[in-house]
Amino acid sequence: MLDIKKIRQNPDLIKELLSLRNPHYAKILNELLEIDKQYREKLIEKESLEAERNMLSKLVGEKKSKGENTDSERESLNSIKEKLKAINGLEPILAEKQQEFLLELPNIPSSDTPYGKDENDNKFIMEWGTKPSFSFQPLEHNDLGNANQELDFERGVKLSKSRFTVIAGKLAKLERALINFMLDKATENGYQEYSLPVIVNSDSLYGTGNLPKFKDDLFKIEGEELYLIPTAEVPLTNLHRNEILKEEQLPLRMTAYTPCFRSEAGSAGKDTRGIIRQHQFNKIELVILCKEEEAIAEHERLTNNAESILQALELPYRKVQLCAGDLGFSASKCYDLEVWFPSQEKYREISSCSWFSDFQARRTQIRFKRTDESGKSKNEFVHTINGSGLAVGRTLAAIMENYQTEDGEIIIPKALRPYLKQSSLV
RNA sequence: GGAGAGGUGGCUGAGUGGCUGAAAGCGGCUUCCUGCUAAGAAGUUGUACGGACUUAAAUCUGUACCGAGGGUUCGAAUCCCUCCCUCUCCGCCA
Structure with missing residues (x-):
């Protein structure tokens, strides 16, 4: 499996090197990059919602121990929960897809590997x-x-x-x-x-x-x-x-x-x-x-x-x-x-x-x-x-x-x- | 295969719903100290994936991870379900 970080940093170079094996890998790489972009967007969205949830949940705990009312926090937490549910239906699928594409890409030939088809x-x-x-x-x-x-x-x-x-x-x-x-x-x-x-x-x-x-x-x-x-x-x-x-x-x-x-x-x-x-x-x-x-x-x-x-x-x-x-x-x-x-x-x-x-x-x-x-x-x-x-x-x-x-x-x-x-x- | 017990950080071992990424001890690392093959003091101590910053590193920050996967809950190492593994006893067996 190739390093997704290296692919992100240097997509064109990787594309060129993989094309030495077979030109069709360029296409897979493009698809991978597209999925990767979507995946990271969803990941950021998910993690910031989780961060908010964790913060509010902690607050609920504190307020409760003091016997204070937590209705407003509960309300926002419930709406966060709904949003998270929606993302959780999507984010793992994208992660998996990203992984699948990554698994389909072969290794990069060493610099001293001769060119050739077969x-x-x-x-x-x-x-x-x-x-x-x-x-x-x-x-x-x-x-x-x-x-x-x-x-x-x-x-x-x-x-x-x-x-x-x-x-x-x-x-x-x-x-x-x-x-x-x-x-x-x-x-x-x-x-x-x-x-x-x-x-x-x-x-x-x-x-x-x-x-x-x-x-x-x-x-x-x-x-x-x-x-x-x-x-x-x-x-x-x-x-x-x-x-x-x-x-x-x-x-x-x-x-x-x-x-x-x-x-x-x-x-x-x-x-x-x-x-x-x-x-x-x-x-x-x-x-x-x-x-x-x-x-x-x-x-x-x-x-x-x-x-x-x-x-x-x-x-x-x-x-x-x-x-x-x-x-x-x-x-x-x-x-x-x-x-x-x-x-x-x-x-x-x-x-x-x-x-x-x-x-x-x-x-x-x-x-x-x-x-x-x-x-x-x-x-x-x-x-x-x-x-x-x-x-x-x-x-x-x-x-x-x-x-x-x-x-x-x-x-x-x-x-x-x-x-x-x-x-x-x- | 049957019955019972259990799986927490490099190791030992606490923890039964919120302040626990996780007590305590050991080990490791860093620094200090003592004139000697060792003792003491202080600090530090996982992994992965994001984000900010950066040429990069460093740093800061978020999320996840207490066998694995799912569920309940505002919130799970802690409750529930499924699976896997380990140990003990019984059975079987090269």
């Missing part, structure tokens, strides 16, 4: 690793996994429905090894590990911006205001919702492994083969809360932490910076890490590392007390940063494809060998 305008940053060259036609991971039913798509459907997969045997062990490896790596990099609820309430989802706009992407528990998490970003970020942190606690670096649940509404027909796009998948998430002046460095750090996992696994990847048009709703700057899939000869997203400035923190009300040299302190919103480190299913698939041999074996990356007792999977 993913084709994203900026290439770097490429790492050597793409494997095969003397044979490399198979897709689903074919590799299907061979001995270690990726069991049919039974996944039997148990649940499409886009659910059973992972069995050695691949299941490999997945577990990946989870442990990634969590250990995160801990080494200074993140505190958490084990979290994967069902959360709607307040938490409003906080991270999944509600109200992206309701269709979520699985909801029937009959309750509870949802399955689409990512551990939700519980991790909300851990400190409505809290005022101590300045010396920051930066706060947190990590968690959780299953993630996404309804994938609107992606029918996309990535139907394999385990690239599932309703349920495992992910290690990295979240940082920090001060504004630390944010750029922490964002780079988190991205490097995610990259270090790909590097340790020796998986070729590239790093791109998203352009304004492709930027997620809440993000102000974002790097995507894309891992190489030889069967498709394509890079596919495996981690998205975003800096949200104070956009999420304003929604979630995560603040810290900043004390200046003179000893005065003020509450300030933290900056939030997060990214995957990494998506486990996609990493598993990438390892299968990049490390396959002609006779259908999968070589285990060196970094994972301490976690498994073998150096290849058949």
Whole structure:
């Protein structure tokens, strides 16, 4: 959520910056400003009536204790009450509307975010690793996994429905090894590990911006205001919702492994083969809360932490910076890490590392007390940063494809060998 | 799930209709004092949203907030209703 005060002070600048994402935001902003004006008029009217009421009520109390007559005060109080009733029918509606418009506006892109409309305008940053060259036609991971039913798509459907997969045997062990490896790596990099609820309430989802706009992407528990998490970003970020942190606690670096649940509404027909796009998948998430002046460095750090996992696994990847048009709703700057899939000869997203400035923190009300040299302190919103480190299913698939041999074996990356007792999977 | 008790400021804990944004204590901060690793004295001490002033900060001022939401009343932390949460006992259970 953007700061309404900043919008009031600088409407034209904000309009211009939001138009970098999409020109239609200018219209929403105009509507917001109009509603905001009306809202404040009503608020002033309401508060001055309340002030008058409080004053007169006090007077009634005093007079009554002295046994004096209070009829005239009562009369004006009753008329104030009527007026207040009328305003109370209107003011909260305007407040709510103002809030709604505010929630519809996305974050402002950072100054170094490239211009552009969609993913084709994203900026290439770097490429790492050597793409494997095969003397044979490399198979897709689903074919590799299907061979001995270690990726069991049919039974996944039997148990649940499409886009659910059973992972069995050695691949299941490999997945577990990946989870442990990634969590250990995160801990080494200074993140505190958490084990979290994967069902959360709607307040938490409003906080991270999944509600109200992206309701269709979520699985909801029937009959309750509870949802399955689409990512551990939700519980991790909300851990400190409505809290005022101590300045010396920051930066706060947190990590968690959780299953993630996404309804994938609107992606029918996309990535139907394999385990690239599932309703349920495992992910290690990295979240940082920090001060504004630390944010750029922490964002780079988190991205490097995610990259270090790909590097340790020796998986070729590239790093791109998203352009304004492709930027997620809440993000102000974002790097995507894309891992190489030889069967498709394509890079596919495996981690998205975003800096949200104070956009999420304003929604979630995560603040810290900043004390200046003179000893005065003020509450300030933290900056939030997060990214995957990494998506486990996609990493598993990438390892299968990049490390396959002609006779259908999968070589285990060196970094994972301490976690498994073998150096290849058949 | 059943029965009972309860939810007040950073913490402990008063407060059952008006002078309570909230006593008292603790803690925190500021200043003073004592020649020493601590004691004492005084002051101060929440959040949000408006308004005035201002380039801004500071300041002044209004409103709201005593688990959440609604209601009664001229006036509610205090009365009523709904919900949520915590504790104790019972039941169930990995």
